[in-house]
Amino acid sequence: MTRIARQQTRRVCAAFFLRTFSIFALAVTLVALQSMTPAAAEDDAAAKPNIVVILVDDMGYGDPGCFNPESKITTPHIDSLARDGMRFTDAHAPGPLCHMSRYGLMTGRYPFRTDVSRWPTQPLIAPGQMTIASLAKSQGYQTAMVGKWHLGFKENGYDQPLPGGPVDCGFDSFFGIRASTDIPPYFYIRGNEAVQPPSDRIEANSSEGWSPIQGEFWRAGGIAPNLQLKDVLPRFTEEATSIIKRHAENKKDAQPLMLYLAYPAPHTPWLPSEAFAGKSGAGMYGDFLMMVDDQIGRVLDALRAAEMEDDTLVVFTSDNGPVWYDADTERFDHDSTGGLKGMKGDAWEAGHRMPFIARWPNRVAAGSTSEQLVCFTDLLATMADLFEVPLPDDAAPDSYSFLPALTGKAAGETELRDEFVMQPGARSMMTIRQGNWKLITALGSGGFSKPSRISSGAGDPAGQLYDLGKDLGESNNLYAAKPEIVTRLTAQLKQIVESGRSRPLAASKDVARVDPGSLDGKVMCGYQGWFSCDGDGNEMGWTHWARNPRKPFAPGNVTVDLWPDLSEFSPEEKYATGFRHADGRVAEVYSSTNRQTVLRHFQWMQEYGIDGVFAQRFANGLKNETLKRQKDAVLENVRAGADRYGRTFAVMYDLSGLRAGEVANVWDDWRSLREEQKITTSPGYQHHEGKPVVAVWGVGFNDDRKYSLAECHELVRRLKADGCTVMLGVPSWWREGTRDAVDDPALLEVLNLADVLSPWTIGRYRTPKEASRHAAQVWQPDQKWCADREIDFLPVVYPGFSWHNLKGAPLDAIPRLKGEFLWSQIAAAKRIGSRMIYVAMFDEVDEGTAIFKCTNDPPVGEGVEFLTYDGLPSDHYLKLVGHAAKVLRGEAPATDTLPTLPSRSVSRTPDLYYDDTRDPAR
Template identity: 45%
Template sequence: MNKVIDVLVSAFRLKNRAQISVALLATGLCASALLFFSMKQSPVASKPNIVYILADDLGYGDLSVYNPQGKIKTPNLDRLAAQGMRFTDAHSPSSVCTPTRYGLMTGRYPWRSRLPVGVLRGYSRSLIEQDRLTVPAMLKKAGYQTGMVGKWHLGVDWVSVPEQKNLEKEPLYGITNEMNPEHIDFYKAPTNGPTTLGFDYTFFLPASLDMPPYCYLENDRLTEKPTAYTPGNSLSSGYTGPFWREGNMAPSFDFFQVLPTFIQKATDFLRRQSSQKPFFLYLALAAPHTPWMPTENYRGKSAAGEYGDFVQMVDAQVGRVLHTLDSLGLAENTLVFFTSDNGPFWRPAFTQQFGHAAAGNLRGMKGDAYEGGHRVPFIVRWPGKVKPGSVSEASTTLTNLLATCAEVVNQAFPATMVEDSYSILPVLLGKSQTVPQQPAIVHSASNGYFAIRKGPWKLIAGLGSGGFTEPQKIKPVAGGPTAQLFNLANDPAETRDLFAMHPEKVQELTALLKTIQESKTQIKSQP
């Protein structure tokens, strides 16, 4: 740059027009050379790499940075929080697996999908519509290399054996009704997997680690056919511990090695990336969801049983990914998200046994409309952009990923296709305390109960937990409450139902929920 300035000064001192022209030409060449050098040195400076890590059934109170009194230690995730922003009021759009993943990928609340209630299984067909805009498709259009590693749980279209071809005529077969594995031709690659939704590279497990088939698909093709069979494990454990269901599995499939395998595939993807193109990696862990199966070197390391050991293994494995970013010199230009798909499956008896509250001081657990079902840890690191060690109380939901990424890369998206996604970038950059234009956040419980949150107020449109905490559902009595209302600013544990005391808030939130449900476009909050 100093040479450019020197040439400019010399040019203006010259009297001869030809000399001035030559000097200006030299100036332009020097400037062009500097611009080229700058572009070569930092080709993606304006577009950061993006890594989104989604844990499975990890509770708000499972990270020691959120719950210092807990019996689990998570030094790698605590360090990530110290390097970035930790959210205290982030939520999954649903309290169970599949719906949250649909919302995460599409920016739409999951009850807008073809599966408004419930989860898919390993033999379910693809849930995301093929013409639907997704996060990876949007980023791919913006010039990103896109990869997905981990638990998919959004269905693929398994190919039927010839005599069962007529079943493919029913579009919901395999969504509302799981396919019969005897009707599937495993020698043919399934269709409509994640590569058709914008991912350049994929390595995934079809569903949860306790659901057959137990096998991997790479670039949407089986790496090994599920020709073996497992009778299941710990079937009477109440869906805890080393539990998995019976069913087909690949002969070499090892439950203990699933998490390390995903981490290895993720780090391999990172090592393949070129400095000439930004990348997006969606790393969807299958842990600490059941089966709780920490490897030998993590057993007994926590004070919260095999679940706590498994969480500490998750922390260490995430640390491997973060270390890889550092060792490759990628961390400084990488936007890292870490969160969970819903709350923990942690029964009250476990809290009493281990003295560890997996949902922190929140009420309920996975599946519930209560906060323990959907308030999740949420950490964002972006060196030079997000203030280290910062904490945000902004209410946000995981459906906001698409709009956030779109603003980061300056990419427009149609509001009619992405109704429920609002950018949190102003919050990340410290320019706003709340998510701009977001009218409210909506959650759905495993039984279909809706909950809406605006400011400190939360309305659950039903009585009972709506999920796995008993009672799940309570029938209203004549003249009594029909819903539940809480003020989370004063009562984050949802111990005092204010339904009868604030009918105006019940009416306001009920009307807003209906407006959002009926909307075909984004709803903007009132200034």
């Protein structure tokens, strides 16, 4: 029987086993729930549990019987944890090698974010960096570590202290070894000192009948006189059980225990004791793993004897996949990977998908199973969630709490993991997983399996894409067949790598969240998000800052008329230009793909009371891989910002620049956003009349657009059939079919399908008096027409206009009048009874319509001309728009004159292609 055939048979058997296991689990759970009194539950919830994390080394997903009923290795104690707790079937090491995995587990940070190769002589964890131990210690825990560290010390000789290790990373005590038991020198460490230096020497060893890195393999090097390799495993068990016993004896201290037990086995050398030699069906590896299981049983017995079992959360897993070849599976009929592809070190699933179990009596359902995506980095956020303490913005950037999945509690504000990023052992590629889709950025395993890397030939895919929902064995590479998914995942991967974090910064508990259920009472801003900078990784140069984005952004090559105020920005958000301020300082700008910047923008919206944004998504770049990657990254940033700061957002497609037949691209993109990216499921996604809002701008303009009204009609029909509230951005004189609108009866046929109409007004009036007249003569009858057809009306207001550097027009073509022009429109919208307002735009510095913070100290020089805010505070327009939201909802009195608003404090650091064919002033 071939390996594939055996795997298929095993999957059928596994499915039967798991169904049986689930039925048994249900019965156990019901008994447990019936025996649990309300008082006991309240007492358990009030007390912090002890926490014991058991990490074994190089064990495969298919080794324990609770994950593979056909395993040839008996693991009764690991299986007992599954029987009494919860199995996670989609749990992953943050790296498929020992030091990578442990770094992520300790810090909540992906290991590719640091140089893990320096571990032999330098500590990987920075001073002051939060760890699972330092977090627990801050919450009153006694913290102890036993076993394999493998995260480096500051080494100055083994007769000297070893700084940077466990006792400098939050553990009160440490007894263990510096790395694996096949990596010299071999010696025990207590605290931060060698118990005995490695003054003796041991010669290298290997085993016949196994590969060079299997069996009784170890490397030659120094060894301490008091250390025997065969004794290391039971020695660590002895230390761990002694800690548990001492803790129980000192229970009067009422201090919970956090114990991290990191066994260096069944990693090589495989050294089963006589009691287990020949007892498994998987050779000396299986025998050694049986010994590991027995040691775990001793630790569980110690918890029981100390009467700590019921109030202890035990977490069990392995650090990465096994060193187990196809030949080993053939020889022993034991598949250590459980049917997964690959092995230790690989980007393929067997390298990092791990058996993961959590047991917590009376809090975690016995015999339960979770399919929640989990990474070891998540342990830190889960502990913080358990302790009910917020994570600092600078800690655990890649950690998501899985406590809701673990305990069944409502997720509430907890954001669950929906993606996973990893760098394999060879560090020559990356992988990202979202939903069922998994992208590997190159060909080959990236690790121990051969070939590690394959150069793609002519016509070959450049990487690997798998649908794990249908192909868990990663046998069908869909990279060439699904380019749109490759593009999306590539953009997301780039964003996560470059932003320095994948976990969105959590909103403060006191942040008031905007109700995303209706546009009524909302002031929404347009958010362009199209700014790129040379050096931001987009490969788009100075797009939307410079006329020629491939040349330096400097005098003579500029398109913006306002200069953003970056006084609050961090150094990582600023990009130097060729411009200078009056005092000689280099002028800097920002990139919209920098997540920290977009989060900052949403923080401003929250601080000033702006409800949300229409995220602009220009349709003319949807089929260009580079442009779409940028659009996707910005949209993800917007999503994260809205979720963090309690704002709302909706997608707005701009059809400008599309050729005939290309409107259908919008439908394809929307389906991808909704089905693949689940964009409308975000807590902040704007809905109206119970349906997600999608806006389409550019229907019915008379500026010789190449796409047809028939195409627009079909798009609106499809969007409505998809259950959407459709908002259409239309010309100002759409009703009459004059001036900026086409004179075509088909236009009204399209608009009759809409749920919301929003006429474009930029440049249609230029003074407060003209704005008031426009509202009375155009908006009011427009609104009545809409009301007669049960269509909502969304007027557009703007602060002023200028496109001197973009088009060569006069600077300050439509003056702001220090906010009087904008307020005249807001007051007019309120007078005619508008229930919603669209402000154009939040960040549009190209055309001088921005309302976000812009400086009164822009660059200077010969031929350099920029607008300012006329000496007003840089947040003047943010305050004005936030006040407009209060007026709209009746929370502040409506006034025809510009209101005087109080000053605000400075915000804290939070925790594209330009198309000249688009409508002027759009």
